[in-house]
Amino acid sequence: xxxxxxxxxxxxxxxxxxxxxxxxxxxxxxxxxxxxxxxxxxxxxxxxxxxxxxxxxxxxxxxxxxxxxxxxxxxxxxxxxxxxxxxxxxxxxxxxxxxxxxxxxxxxxxxxxxxxxxxxxxxxxxxxxxxxxxxxxxxxxxxxxxxxxxxxxxxxxxxxxxxxxxxxxxxxxxxxxxxxxxxxxxxxxxxxxxxxxxxxxxxxxxxxxxxxxxxxxxxxxxxxxxxxxxxxxxxxxxxxxxxxxxxxxxxxxxxxxxxxxxxxxxxxxxxxxxxxxxxxxxxxxxxxxxxxxxxxxxxxxxxxxxxxxxxxxxxxxxxxxxxxxxxxxxxxxxxxxxxxxxxxxxxxxxxxxxxxxxxxxxxxxxxxxxxxxxxxxxxxx
Amino acid sequence: xxxxxxxxxxxxxxxxxxxxxxxxxxxxxxxxxxxxxxxxxxxxxxxxxxxxxxxxxxxxxxxxxxxxxxxxxxxxxxxxxxxxxxxxxxxxxxxxxxxxxxxxxxxxxxxxxxxxxxxxxxxxxxxxxxxxxxxxxxxxxxxx
Numbered sequence: 001x002x003x004x005x006x007x008x009x010x011x012x013x014x015x016x017x018x019x020x021x022x023x024x025x026x027x028x029x030x031x032x033x034x035x036x037x038x039x040x041x042x043x044x045x046x047x048x049x050x051x052x053x054x055x056x057x058x059x060x061x062x063x064x065x066x067x068x069x070x071x072x073x074x075x076x077x078x079x080x081x082x083x084x085x086x087x088x089x090x091x092x093x094x095x096x097x098x099x100x101x102x103x104x105x106x107x108x109x110x111x112x113x114x115x116x117x118x119x120x121x122x123x124x125x126x127x128x129x130x131x132x133x134x135x136x137x138x139x140x141x142x143x144x145x146x147x148x149x150x151x152x153x154x155x156x157x158x159x160x161x162x163x164x165x166x167x168x169x170x171x172x173x174x175x176x177x178x179x180x181x182x183x184x185x186x187x188x189x190x191x192x193x194x195x196x197x198x199x200x201x202x203x204x205x206x207x208x209x210x211x212x213x214x215x216x217x218x219x220x221x222x223x224x225x226x227x228x229x230x231x232x233x234x235x236x237x238x239x240x241x242x243x244x245x246x247x248x249x250x251x252x253x254x255x256x257x258x259x260x261x262x263x264x265x266x267x268x269x270x271x272x273x274x275x276x277x278x279x280x281x282x283x284x285x286x287x288x289x290x291x292x293x294x295x296x297x298x299x300x301x302x303x304x305x306x307x308x309x310x311x312x313x314x315x316x317x318x319x320x321x322x323x324x325x326x327x328x329x330x331x332x333x334x335x336x337x338x339x340x341x342x343x344x345x346x347x348x349x350x351x352x353x354x355x356x357x358x359x360x361x362x363x364x365x366x367x368x369x370x371x372x373x374x375x376x377x378x379x380x381x
Numbered sequence: 382x383x384x385x386x387x388x389x390x391x392x393x394x395x396x397x398x399x400x401x402x403x404x405x406x407x408x409x410x411x412x413x414x415x416x417x418x419x420x421x422x423x424x425x426x427x428x429x430x431x432x433x434x435x436x437x438x439x440x441x442x443x444x445x446x447x448x449x450x451x452x453x454x455x456x457x458x459x460x461x462x463x464x465x466x467x468x469x470x471x472x473x474x475x476x477x478x479x480x481x482x483x484x485x486x487x488x489x490x491x492x493x494x495x496x497x498x499x500x501x502x503x504x505x506x507x508x509x510x511x512x513x514x515x516x517x518x519x520x521x522x523x524x525x
Contacts, residue, residue, distance in 0.1 A: 003516035003517070003518035003519040003522070004461075004518040006518065006519070006522060007518040007519075007521055007522045010522055011521075011522065011525060012463075101522060101523060
């Protein structure tokens with residue numbers, strides 16, 4: 001591709017994104033998207049990956065991107081990028097544009113695809129029942145609620161693996177989420193066949209409760225460049241309540257284990273919802289200062305759990321949280337990622353409350369599992 | 382071959398001195414001959430570049446009498462109409478410090494480095510350098 005045209009697309013278009021030309025995203029049910037923000041554009045259980053990549057919706061998306069349009073598929077990502085006062089907040093689009101800068105694909109050709117990034121959510125197998133999660137993404141919750149477990153069938157996963165192995169020459173990043181990646185057998189089969197190149201980053205979003213001899217973990221650690229994102233919602237007994245099935249002490253033990261690996265960087269992720277709002281500053285400080293985390297992201301509560309969002313906190317607590325987050329924002333204002341995430345939390349707190357349905361949510365969980373959120377969070381009851 | 386159009390606007394600040402001079406070279410080949418520069422003067426030139434090469438664009442700044450105030454600055458730097466002013470922060474100026482003054486500074490314990498990153502205003506004679514590789518736009522994409 002002509003370098004000048006490539007420069008113009010990357011640097012002079014406002015909304016250009018490489019993901020539809022370079023990223024293969026597989027959802028828990030085999031669905032294929034342009035990225036984790038994007039809409040479902042096909043399903044690997046019904047069509048070949050290569051057919052999906054050049055189907056009508058995919059090629060139309062690429063055409064719209066080349067025309068610098070903000071599509072329905074991309075608007076959430078672009079909105080997240082532009083709606084923070086932290087400045088230069090790296091949204092997903094910028095992440096993939098950086099990752100794919102060396103790709104040999106011709107971005108002006110809407111029929112072309114060259115694999116550079118993999119985003120694998122291809123199973124909901126997980127040993128946790130986090131209070132913010134749902135049956136779609138946790139097999140443990142699905143079983144508890146007698147709902148089907150989402151899992152890309154083995155024959156489909158094998159076809160995807162075969163495709164990735166054959167097309168791995170320019171692969172720059174494999175992102176594994178889930179479910180819990182260290183429990184998803186497809187990951188082991190795939191990773192065994194991927195070259196352990198120093199320019200390939202393995203990003204793992206983990207609940208951190210694996211056994212250290214876990215075969216998938218051991219395979220991950222063979223790669224020269226690994227980034228673990230530790231999902232941390234709360235500390236100690238509050239962690240154990242929120243991340244049900246998990247254990248705080250084991251999490252810390254595994255974090256220490258990863259700290260000893262020279263090829264591994266650590267970062268943390270916290271879901272911002274009614275039970276983490278008050279503790280968020282301590283969690284971020286603990287991971288950034290004591291653990292030596294390279295970054296900390298904060299997600300807003302999603303997965304159909306809007307009643308858990310921080311907008312629904314009691315007014316007095318909401319005001320205190322706002323004050324604490326403003327102080328924290330000042331502390332991290334030079335860290336664009338954390339500052340951007342905190343700004344999003346502050347925006348969430350600006351919303352009016354939709355009621356206190358979160359109480360019924362936790363009461364229902366407690367009646368199913370014999371836990372007691374009211375004892376841990378009396379101020380929210 | 383890759384053809385690039387450069388457009389550099391200079392600024393000057395002079396007190397009882399002659400105009401500063403600039404000479405522009407690409408890989409030691411003169412592309413703009415040495416000439417006095419006036420305030421707000423724009424110099425435009427085109428270069429044809431071979432693929433997969435290392436290049437050095439150099440501006441030799443001269444004609445400072447080492448007595449009176451005379452500053453030459455890059456006010457604006459464009460390639461093919463693209464504003465690359467931010468990129469100037471990553472470039473180096475190699476000042477030719479006045480010998481006696483430099484010696485006095487050293488004796489006073491003040492160490493003036495041989496290269497100054499990001500200097501776009503030059504109160505000393507010296508050489509400003511921009512190193513890049515071709516294809517230029519691939520280099521630019523990775524460095525901006």
